[in-house]
Amino acid sequence: MCGLFRPCDIRAANEIKPEYIGFVFSPGSRRYVTYEQASGLKDLLEPDIQAVGVFVDEAPETVAALLDLGVIDIAQLHGKEDENYIRKLRTLTDRPVIKAFCIKNEYDAAQAQRSTADYILLDSGAGTGTVFDWKLIQDIQRPYFLAGGLSPDYAAFAVRRLKPYAVDVSSGIETGGRKDKIKMAAFAAAVRKEEKL
Secondary structure, eight states, X not given: OXXXXXXXXXXXXXXXXXXXXXXXXXXXXXXXXXXXXXXHHHHHSOTTSEEEEEESSOOHHHHHHHHHHTSOSEEEEOSSOOHHHHHHHXXXXXXXXXXXXXXXXXXXXXHHHHOOXXXXXXXXXXXXXXXXXXXXXXXXXXXXXXXXXXXXXXXXXXXXXXXXXXXXXXXXXXXXXXXXXXXXXXXXXXXXHXXXX
């Protein structure tokens, strides 16, 4: 559940217990949080929920510092970060890295498959809230986070059809641009029900 930025979002997450929550550190996002705000929110988060930091072309030294300080547990790279960037980040920290890929064609899917990041995230674009053509990822042979256009109604179908490692949602659990606890709970319930089948 990505894009949490209020204490009530964290309280809802603590009740619902997703495996991951996300803080967006990209200043252009309406879900943007400062490093100080994220640190305060992380203090409220149950320790068994991992905090992911979403970055867009941030200096690797900054990303590593937030990981090593424990403000976040995992870095998610959503910009133009390439393999050289990932290698540089690995010299600064041993914490996990997720690299996001915007899947528009077979080349994008092949790039994702080859990434040296610990995890890959497959999306339609940077927070567009739309679904991409899932046929493009049918040959990917590694675990991935699926994002793009997921909602409580669509999550179960996505999990059933694609069996991703994890699903990533932001706008699909919002009402009026803010996280909606009812939608958050419905999304988690839909995914968990499908996982048990």
